[in-house]
Each structure stands twice: as structure tokens, then as C-alpha cells.
Amino acid sequence: MTSIALRLAGACAALLLGACASTPSSSSIATTAPQAASSAAQRPLLLLISIDGLRADMLDRGIAPNLSRLVREGVRAQWMSPSYPSLTFPNHYTLVTGLRPDHHGIVHNSMTDPALGTFRLSDRDAVGDGRWWGGEPIWVGAEKAGLHAATWAWPGSEAAIQGVRPSRHQAFDEHIAPNARVDQALGWLDDRDAPHPQLLTLYFEQVDEAGHDFGPQSAQYARAVEQVDAAIGHLLDGLARRGQLDRTNLIVVSDHGMATVPAQQVLIVEDMVSMQEAEVVSYGQSLGIAPRPGQEAGVEARLLGAHPQYDCWRKAALPARWHYGSNPRIPPIVCQLHEGWDALPAERAAEKPRTGLRGSHGYDPALPSMRAVFIARGPAFRRGATLAPFDNVDVYPLLARLLGIPAAPNDGDPQALLPALR
Numbered sequence: 001m002t003s004i005a006l007r008l009a010g011a012c013a014a015l016l017l018g019a020c021a022s023t024p025s026s027s028s029i030a031t032t033a034p035q036a037a038s039s040a041a042q043r044p045l046l047l048l049i050s051i052d053g054l055r056a057d058m059l060d061r062g063i064a065p066n067l068s069r070l071v072r073e074g075v076r077a078q079w080m081s082p083s084y085p086s087l088t089f090p091n092h093y094t095l096v097t098g099l100r101p102d103h104h105g106i107v108h109n110s111m112t113d114p115a116l117g118t119f120r121l122s123d124r125d126a127v128g129d130g131r132w133w134g135g136e137p138i139w140v141g142a143e144k145a146g147l148h149a150a151t152w153a154w155p156g157s158e159a160a161i162q163g164v165r166p167s168r169h170q171a172f173d174e175h176i177a178p179n180a181r182v183d184q185a186l187g188w189l190d191d192r193d194a195p196h197p198q199l200l201t202l203y204f205e206q207v208d209e210a211g212h213d214f215g216p217q218s219a220q221y222a223r224a225v226e227q228v229d230a231a232i233g234h235l236l237d238g239l240a241r242r243g244q245l246d247r248t249n250l251i252v253v254s255d256h257g258m259a260t261v262p263a264q265q266v267l268i269v270e271d272m273v274s275m276q277e278a279e280v281v282s283y284g285q286s287l288g289i290a291p292r293p294g295q296e297a298g299v300e301a302r303l304l305g306a307h308p309q310y311d312c313w314r315k316a317a318l319p320a321r322w323h324y325g326s327n328p329r330i331p332p333i334v335c336q337l338h339e340g341w342d343a344l345p346a347e348r349a350a351e352k353p354r355t356g357l358r359g360s361h362g363y364d365p366a367l368p369s370m371r372a373v374f375i376a377r378g379p380a381f382r383r384g385a386t387l388a389p390f391d392n393v394d395v396y397p398l399l400a401r402l403l404g405i406p407a408a409p410n411d412g413d414p415q416a417l418l419p420a421l422r
Contacts, residue, residue, distance in 0.1 A: 044379055045189075045248040046402050048138075048201045050095070050154070051228050052088060053208025053361065054254035055216055056080070056371035063222055064229035066236060067375060070252060074377030075385040075420045080392050082256040082365045082372050084322035085286035088208070089121065091255035091372075091392060092155040097135035098396025098410025100323045102330070105134035106155075108282040111329045124171075130159040136408035138399045139166045142199045145405040150188045150197040152181055157201070167195050178204055178231035186238045199403060202235075204228045211258035215357035216369070221258070249378030249402050253395065256361045259339050259369035263354040267309055267343040272335070273299055280345075281331045285362030287343060288331035296332075303333055310337045321366070323411070339363045382422055390416045
């Protein structure tokens, strides 16, 4: 599935049939702290950075000196497992809510809701409609606790969720260069005429973009990693000049990895199922298909089961390890492509024939190619430690703990990242 750059130009009651209300409670442990706002001046800044599409194994390539510095001076995970589906919007929102996509309602980069209509990354009105976004993202919890948040294009931050927006936010704009994004974030820290943020997020899509266009083994992908790494170096220098580097808990994550896709490994969706039989609600490596009335039996007979390049299930029968299938926004049939395959509508495939290697994600999160990055450095974190792999739902309880605010109900394990802390 394409990155935000390629596609992007909550009241629970509004989430039909309980898409937001299906949040868990048994595994959720609230993190409490007295009078969060009153101690804000003494609290270290929490800075969360996403590098979209950065594979975990890229940290071992020796091409990102600033990320390597953060690893030396802090902690890294062997890898972090994305949630299903391994797509940009579902996983970015999981990172800041601790909820699986099945529970927070952003079940795909493209989806439909009977009450709200259609959600697409390119539809700014839908992206900015808080009714799509279930759960409580970390910036909403921070603002409710009396802290201030500033977000740079993190998915969900353009919407008023539970009627709350971050104190400062920048909508996605692919024309703003990485270093300029850093300068904007540093400017938020310098601005004496606005509340000082205790939580700040940054987003970089360049690695994902290069991965889609040229594949994760390409020189272009490596150059994109170097470009974003340089921007992180610019950020570290800026924090150091302000005397804030050692008072900042800085966390770098990615939403998913990237797999190689040979040019010839493209399926035409209409060859899988005709548009007279079914509507394809969600495209990509995870396809969501809704049979048309009266066509259910025929579509199921055609699709369900194993195929050479993909597998299909009724949504209630999806693999349990994916924690996916109960949300009403998920269509009745889900087809998962095998690694290295794309599926496109015939019209789109004809518009731009593919040559050479490309890349994609959206595959089974258990695949090594889908593994994501987690690095953390700051006063809260140990130095030079390597963490065992964990699921990305575990990041949110850590964020709440670092801010000293209560954690909203979530799917994460609050004990999972304790080994990272001093």
C-alpha cells in the first residue's frame, strides 16, 4: 500500500455497531501520576518519531550514523512486530493508542462505514473526521491531563478525537523537506507565546516512498534512509544547542517493514473476482471483499481457501494471531497476498506497466520483511541494551508512563517494555 505521501493530498457512539466500543479492558493497566499538569515544567520532553517503511534490519547496514548513535546511547529492539494489516494508517494509530486496528476502527488504509461512508488517505475530509478514529491517542490523553502536545502529520492528529486536538499540529505536506520539519518542531519548542509541548511527534515518509518505487534492496531506499537519518542528526544538534537533548526521551519507530516485489508478480483483481459479483472495499496486499446481494455463495466458492499467490477467509475465520475480523468495517471476506505479490485493478495496472523491482507491505506481520524499528534514548532509558521482540501495541503504555498520565484502555502489555527503563 502506498505511503501517506502517495495518497494523502471520536465519539464512540458515532462508530456504528461498536467499532470503537470493542476496546479491551482485561489487559489494560492505567498508569497514574499526581497532577500531571503541575509538574510539566520538570518533566522531560517526549519526542516520538516515525520513519515510515523502515525495515528493522536496516539498522545493521551501517548507513545511518545518527540512528546508530541513538542505539549506542539508548535501547533498541531486535524488532517490533506490526499489527495486522501491516499498513500505514492502522499501525500508526495502533502505536499511539495501544489498540489493535480491529479495536480502534482504522482497519485499513481504505475502508467503508455504513454511517460515515468511505475512508481514503487522499480524502482530507474523512481523515479529519474524528468519528472514524476510536480509542484515545496519546496526544488526547496528554491534553486531557493538562499537558500540551504538538504533532507533525501523525495519522489521526488532524481530527478532533473526543473533541480534543493537539495544542499544535501540522497537516501532512510532502513538499516540506525533512530538515524543515525538524526546524518547525524545534520552533514549537522555542515559541514563548504558545504553551510549551511535553509531547512532540514527527513523521517521515521518504523511506516508504523509495521502498515502494524501487524496493528495499535498492540504492534509492538506502539514500532515503540516509536522508532521514541526517534530519534526525539535525534534530539532535538542535536539541543539544537548546540544552534539551539529555532532557528528552526520544523514541524512533516505524510502522512496518518493506518487501521486494518483482515487476511481473502482479495480480489483476478482476481475475480474482468480477465487479458484478462483489465490491472490493480495500485494495492492496490485504484485500477486503464484499459480495453483492445474492452473490455470496458464488464469491465464497471462488475465493475461500488457499491459492498459489494468496489465501482468503471469511472474516470470522481469520488466523487468531492477527487479532482481526470483529470490526464491522472489515468486509465479509479478507484475502491476504503472499509476500512479493501485488494486486491491482485492471485499469490501474494498464495505466502504468511495471518494470524492475518494487516494494510493498501489508503482508503477514510475522514475516521478517515486515519487522519494524524501535529505538529509544533519554533519561528514562537504559544505555546500550537490546530488547527482545515485542508487538507494537506495547508502545502506548510506555508513552503514557513516560508522560505520567493514565493509560486509556488498550491491548498492550505495560510490562513488556519495562526492561528498556532505568
